[in-house]
Amino acid sequence: MEDAVSLTGTQDTKADGPSLIRRILRMRETGLIAIILLLFIVMSFASPYFLTWVNMRAMVMAFAVEGIVVVGMTILLISGGIDLSVGSVTALAMVIAGWLFLNGVDPWVASAISIAACTGIGAFMGFFTTRIGLHHFIVSLGVMVIARGACLLGTGGRPLGLYTLPPEFKFIGQGSIGPIPVVIILFIVVVVAFDFMLRRTTMFRKVFYTGSNEKAAAYSGIRTKKVVFLTTTLCSALCGFAGIIYMARFGSAQPTFGIGMELNVIAAAVIGGASLSGGSGTIFGAILGAVLLSVVSSSLALLDVSVYWQDIIRGSILLAAVSIDHYLVKKRA
């Protein structure tokens, strides 16, 4: 029925407009793809190793799991929030599941409990921000430190070796289906699903309304606090999911994992077009942002650039991307 309407509906010239190509050119994603392609071309000349299957796979593996966290962060940023605790919560997910496993709990059950606990942490932060009215920044800063402390407390500061993890569990982190690692498949599924939902569903449209103008959203009958509560919770839940994949991949739970992850994740989302003041961003763009950062890191490593330089360059890319965007938006207005 719906399809019939859209197929037979009169073509709306105003809606499509003559500038479809221009609109695509203007899109953040197009610029990012161009830059990434350029890097690919340059690097394929600079290093014979760059365009090999092994390197490509390593590059995707490097950001795939973090990419799942990027998804949660992007949605949260669109709703007007931010979460600094993603790295700690991801580590905590590993630690909780690992600890339970070592204490005899089935790994799948342990993972479910761990993801539920992370979801609970998100709900806790959502409660503080929406009900008590504290700022996301402060609440998640507090939780970041608390979760890290809990990780260290639960492990005594040492990684938990999970040598007896059953192979079918390790399969999520280490296995492949055909030539493609399961990790990458999981990543693609999460990205495609959330990108689609964010673009198309009424549920996620409310996230945009809320982030764009919270008061106007409330004046449109949207329960904005509920929306922000849910996006905060979702972000932590995805951290939990990511933590479990990491655990399966490493075969251990590392209490110090993910320090500084929040910066990478926020940078990826922002380079991909998410606004820190809410209301705009796409999953696709944020993932491209993550790809860009990963390609740059990989390139620098292949070119034997000191690790210490890498942070400086990553930070500069972030500032450059955001400045260019700010300039373009201002010029367009």
Next chain:
Amino acid sequence: MRDDVILQISNLSKSFGPVRALKGVDFELRKGEIHAIAGENGAGKSTLMNVIDGILQPDEGEIIFDGKAVRITSPTMAQKLGIGFVHQEIALCPDVSVAENIFMATTNVSRSFLMDYKALERKAADVLGQLSDINPATLVRNLSISHQQLVEIAKALTLDCRILILDEPTAALTEKEAQILFGIMRQLADRGISIIYISHRMVEIFDNCDRVSVYRDGTYITTQDVADIQPSDVVNAMVGRVIDDLYPKKQSEAEKSDDIILDVRNLSERTRFKDVSFRLEKGEILGIAGLIGAGRSEIVKGICKLEGEDLSGEVTLNGKTLDVGSYRDSIAEGVVYLSEDRKGDGVFLDMSIASNISALKPEQVANALGLIQKQREDEQAQELGDRLNLKCGTLSDPVSSLSGGNQQKVAIAKMLSVNPKLIFLDEPTRGVDVGAKAEIHRILRNLARSGVGIVVISSELPELIGVCDRVLVVREGRISGEVTGDEMTEENIMHLASVGGAQATIH
């Protein structure tokens, strides 16, 4: 050029993208005069004032200040020239004392390292003393809006001004405070200071100003001595046509109906309004007048549950009790509220026109799975846009790309998207140009004819009188009276709004 002219502006133009806000306007200000600026919203008054204050740079034109051609490149430079500007929007630091706010500019250029708070408060008390009994040590946050406005004015008075611009300074003041302000204005003028006075209120212009300049749609119309003309001349010059054409025809006798759309009985809120009772008949447009802070918006927001605590009373919609727990429920019942603050909470400026229009119920343009059908969303926007004569590039453009009038049409289209039974419109034409204003008024009349309940809240009395069939007046949270037919005059409404009158019975 006469030698008593302090500021002479000629052939000044300013464009914002494709919008030409000023098209070669002139302005002449003499020493020691109070010069009123009149014009509808969108006439270019604010742009002109912002150019004088250095906030905006003109595209072309000449500014001669005290005999010398100048380019005013920043508000700081304007201040150095002796131009003070009291903006309509209050821009004080809420968590800082009144005294510190008043001397913010002086502190900025002060050479001493430490703040001398005692001296500051003493000096502030001197300036404030002329205006009001505000304690200079109070935090601005704790002042009423009208007192904050007085602080803004005091702030300008401390500068050694040669020109003082007052942009609708009385909008938030009580009658008494306004009279005090007029007294001070005259004293300043007698000392040779020139005052530019922007107001919509003809009475204020004719009682207190020497000359008036009129602007319309970015062009300069005329400058006259107030003594030589009538208020109606100014109004006609402002709108560029005879005022009768401005408003749609009212409800005729034949169109009257006994059907009651909305019946409100003894509605009270904890502090903001009390015992409010009124009815809205089918086919009529009901106006609500009252001073700012009287509780006009609060009453209608209370009805649709946007705000308010401890509400009591009874509301029926089309004969059925309206029992809603939240604004969300209210929308579902077909009762919607158009916000007075369009940019603040009426539209999503950076989102597309189409997604703005579907915001009240995105489910309407989605399929059973909750997926938004872009085609349907665009069709809905297109249809409502056509109905309201919305002028836009494409429906995927952000709302921020539209003019004020068209933004307001998007906000109204958003209301209409849910086929409402009753719309409360709070300041529906604020910041909207004359043409779009008349269109919006026609739309409202057509909606009322088609059986949709229309309640209009407005601070512009001519609008209420021109558009509404009946006007309720609210004073201090109560309905102080009702005017209809020939009784609908600015004088009657202002009287009910400021000094009251017997609680009118509801017919």
